[in-house]
Amino acid sequence: MSAGKKVALISGANKGIGLETARQLGKQGITILLGARDLAKGQAAVEELKKDGVDARAVKLDVVNPADIKAAAQLVEKEFGKLDILVNNAGVMFEPIGGNTTTTVSEEQLRQTFETNFFASVSVTNALLPLLKKSDAARIVNVSSILGSLGLHAQEGSPIYEAKAFAYDASKAALNSYTIHLAHALKDTKIKVNSAHPGWVKTDMGTDAAPMEIVDGAKTEVQLATLGPDGPTGGYFHLGETISW
Numbered sequence: 001m002s003a004g005k006k007v008a009l010i011s012g013a014n015k016g017i018g019l020e021t022a023r024q025l026g027k028q029g030i031t032i033l034l035g036a037r038d039l040a041k042g043q044a045a046v047e048e049l050k051k052d053g054v055d056a057r058a059v060k061l062d063v064v065n066p067a068d069i070k071a072a073a074q075l076v077e078k079e080f081g082k083l084d085i086l087v088n089n090a091g092v093m094f095e096p097i098g099g100n101t102t103t104t105v106s107e108e109q110l111r112q113t114f115e116t117n118f119f120a121s122v123s124v125t126n127a128l129l130p131l132l133k134k135s136d137a138a139r140i141v142n143v144s145s146i147l148g149s150l151g152l153h154a155q156e157g158s159p160i161y162e163a164k165a166f167a168y169d170a171s172k173a174a175l176n177s178y179t180i181h182l183a184h185a186l187k188d189t190k191i192k193v194n195s196a197h198p199g200w201v202k203t204d205m206g207t208d209a210a211p212m213e214i215v216d217g218a219k220t221e222v223q224l225a226t227l228g229p230d231g232p233t234g235g236y237f238h239l240g241e242t243i244s245w
């Protein structure tokens with residue numbers, strides 16, 4: 001891995017939108033640290049990326065495991081001394097898509113969803129922030145969902161009005177709040193922080209019913225990870241379009 005190249009860490013990158021984000025960023029010449037909670041799956045994904053000429057290595061990162069987070073930060077510090085891009089992509093959804101789970105989702109599932117989708121993103125970011133501050137212009141992408149939009153959920157007739165997966169939606173709304181607060185905390189730095197809605201994408205989470213292919217589903221993450229100096233911070237986007245909080 002050569003000096004001077006940008007370095008990106010993507011969580012949950014062994015499959016789905018995270019893996020495709022790794023591929024598209026890697027094809028731009030960015031060194032990829034491919035986060036995976038199962039290192040063997042991460043290594044298999046790295047072998048796949050290498051066929052596309054991507055400079056990648058797998059990092060064991062179960063985002064709800066503090067020891068993994070600490071070790072990943074130490075690895076980045078030791079090997080690169082900085083981090084240019086952090087994509088908080090790892091996510092879970094335990095509820096069915098469609099319908100309203102507000103009174104049926106278990107408290108355990110509510111907590112587990114928040115652990116991965118919200119608390120872990122804060123923990124991973126906090127651990128890596130000192131290294132992001134060493135980059136010339138770091139980018140943090142919190143992979144949210146349009147289902148995290150409080151405004152659209154409250155608006156009768158909106159595209160998501162009938163899709164109320166309570167644990168998932170609330171966890172992504174909390175993640176969006178983190179985006180706004182972190183962007184404000186970092187407003188006097190060159191670091192930009194944004195929330196991404198990938199679209200409804202054909203992955204294990206999105207299911208085959210989704211209209212978007214994975215190659216397009218990664219585009220919003222890639223755009224926000226590679227924003228120029230005039231790009232936005234503290235925003236919520238899908239393919240360059242602003243989403244209502």
Ligand SMILES: NC(=O)c1ccc[n+]([C@@H]2O[C@H](COP(=O)([O-])OP(=O)(O)OC[C@H]3O[C@@H](n4cnc5c(N)ncnc54)[C@H](OP(=O)(O)O)[C@@H]3O)[C@@H](O)[C@H]2O)c1
Pocket residue numbers: 011012013014015016017018036037038041061062063064088089090091092116143144145146197198199200201202203204205206207210
């Ligand atoms: N697909 C959609 O339509 C859609 C729409 C809006 C937003 N999103 C968001 O996009 C992101 C990626 O979703 P996807 O559709 O690509 O889903 P996916 O195919 O199910 O992939 C999810 C990834 O997250 C990883 N993960 C889950 N828990 C983890 C943990 N504790 N530590 C580390 N990795 C963990 C999974 O690892 P394992 O392989 O080990 O399970 C997997 O790599 C998620 O944040 C999701 O909420 C997806």
